[in-house]
Amino acid sequence: QVQLVESGGGLVQAGGSLRLSCTASGRTLSGYIMAWFRQAPGKEREFISGISRSGDSTYYADSVKGRFTISRDNAKNTVYLQMNSLRPEDTAVYYCAAGVGSYEYWGQGTQVTVSS
DSSP states (O other), X not given: OOXXXXXXXXXXXXXXXXXXXXXXXXXXXXXXXXXXXXEXXXXXOEEEEEEOSSSSOEEEOTTTTTTEEEEEETTTTEEEEEEOSOOGGGOEEEEEEEEXXXXXXXXXXXXXXXXX
């Protein structure tokens, strides 16, 4: 079992930045593909970024490309999401997920609110 805990969310003005962290316990994260998802009120959960086991490959949704950066530190069992140039439409609960084929493990989410 892998337990994931997100942190770093909060309230920020448009144009600001936040860095989310996702720390795992139970197993090392190095064997898992990691990703960040988000869910805004009244909307479905959407994929926003993913990273390979080694960190060599990263993937982004078009809506965040060029503004968000995913990274991982396997030694710290932590994945990060650096979010810059935040917009009100980025307001959502952000979740990290881990998996081998599908995303088997999910965190509880952290709220990000961007004010205009």
